[in-house]
Amino acid sequence: MLDAIPAPLVQVEDLKMHFPIYSGIFRRHSGDVKAVDGVSFEIMAGQTLGLVGESGCGKSTVGRAILRLYEPTAGRVLIDGEDVARMAPEALRRKRPSMQMVFQDPQASLNPRMTLADIVSEPLDEHTDWTRDRKLERVYELMDQVGLNRRFVNRFPHEFSGGQRQRIGIARALALHPRFIVCDEPIAALDVSIQAQVVNLLEDLQERLGLTYLFISHDLSMVRHLAQRVAVMYLGRIAELSPAKDLYARPLHPYSEALLSAVNEPDPVLAARRKRIILKGEVPSPANPPPGCNFCTRCPKVMDICKTVKPALLEVEAGRMVACHLHTAAGATGASEAEERKRPVNQQGETR
Numbered sequence: 001m002l003d004a005i006p007a008p009l010v011q012v013e014d015l016k017m018h019f020p021i022y023s024g025i026f027r028r029h030s031g032d033v034k035a036v037d038g039v040s041f042e043i044m045a046g047q048t049l050g051l052v053g054e055s056g057c058g059k060s061t062v063g064r065a066i067l068r069l070y071e072p073t074a075g076r077v078l079i080d081g082e083d084v085a086r087m088a089p090e091a092l093r094r095k096r097p098s099m100q101m102v103f104q105d106p107q108a109s110l111n112p113r114m115t116l117a118d119i120v121s122e123p124l125d126e127h128t129d130w131t132r133d134r135k136l137e138r139v140y141e142l143m144d145q146v147g148l149n150r151r152f153v154n155r156f157p158h159e160f161s162g163g164q165r166q167r168i169g170i171a172r173a174l175a176l177h178p179r180f181i182v183c184d185e186p187i188a189a190l191d192v193s194i195q196a197q198v199v200n201l202l203e204d205l206q207e208r209l210g211l212t213y214l215f216i217s218h219d220l221s222m223v224r225h226l227a228q229r230v231a232v233m234y235l236g237r238i239a240e241l242s243p244a245k246d247l248y249a250r251p252l253h254p255y256s257e258a259l260l261s262a263v264n265e266p267d268p269v270l271a272a273r274r275k276r277i278i279l280k281g282e283v284p285s286p287a288n289p290p291p292g293c294n295f296c297t298r299c300p301k302v303m304d305i306c307k308t309v310k311p312a313l314l315e316v317e318a319g320r321m322v323a324c325h326l327h328t329a330a331g332a333t334g335a336s337e338a339e340e341r342k343r344p345v346n347q348q349g350e351t352r
């Protein structure tokens with residue numbers, strides 16, 4: 001029998017999320033903060049894509065725009081073949097149960113005046129007509145799944161530890177049997193000793209329930225354990241998208257290289273080869289990004305072409321995509337982006 005070919009559950013195509021800037025007495029539209037500026041990726045069903053980058057790079061905005069917590073400016077977001085970015089409100093309401101979010105700060109995301117039972121059954125109130133007893137039964141089931149003692153069902157958020165509160169957030173996200181979950185820095189607000197427990201829980205739930213995750217984090221060592229593929233974001237765009245093992249062994253984009261140089265490397269051979277790269281300068285404003293490569297103001301390998309021509313995200317090795325002139329023919333020849341686009345591209349994304 002042939003092995004089933006994994007299909008993408010999530011397809012994001014050229015997603016843009018721009019926030020308008022208004023200024024002057026007449027509050028005229030004077031520009032846009034390009035928080036997300038043309039992001040594309042796929043996530044295979046049952047897999048995890050890690051989305052990493054410094055704070056302010058737009059990774060959380062990507063997560064929120066995908067779930068339509070923000071109205072995307074442009075682009076398509078196909079979840080199980082349906083374009084969530086353009087869905088009418090009623091269709092979106094019906095789609096909500098299949099796509100959920102686990103938030104960064106469990107303290108802030110849980111209503112302090114509601115008990116655990118109320119919080120976890122809130123999505124059931126909204127999307128089902130179940131009786132009170134049936135909802136309570138589902139709450140108990142979810143508490144078992146996330147490792148919370150059933151005796152705590154009537155407690156309030158302040159009576160739980162940070163790790164337990166995040167388990168409540170996860171139970172609430174699971175209530176309606178979602179297929180896709182955006183985990184937005186779900187461990188960033190937790191003690192280091194608790195972080196691994198929550199990550200193990202997420203991994204365990206993924207295996208048992210066949211969940212698909214977009215795992216947003218600035219913690220590259222944690223992402224390494226969870227994600228099959230990792231997208232590195234810088235200033236609203238994807239700099240590199242690679243299988244996790246390839247990215248951590250040999251980052252291709254200078255920004256990925258700099259980020260990874262600060263991560264502890266368990267392999268002594270790779271650790272000996274690695275040199276710490278300290279990036280100089282500030283991240284430019286997303287309201288006024290550089291005209292060429294958006295990393296050119298800080299890149300240790302910057303070339304003339306980088307200052308004027310935006311590098312496209314291209315597949316430069318099997319399964320590895322990078323937006324950098326060092327890896328394209330344009331970088332070698334100084335060709336313009338327009339010329340570069342005209343060149344035929346083969347299946348590996350290499351220009352010929």
Ligand code: SF4
Pocket residue numbers: 253254255293294295296297299300301302303306311323324325326
């Ligand atoms: Fe650096 Fe140029 Fe590559 Fe941008 S395109 S990352 S500036 S080498």
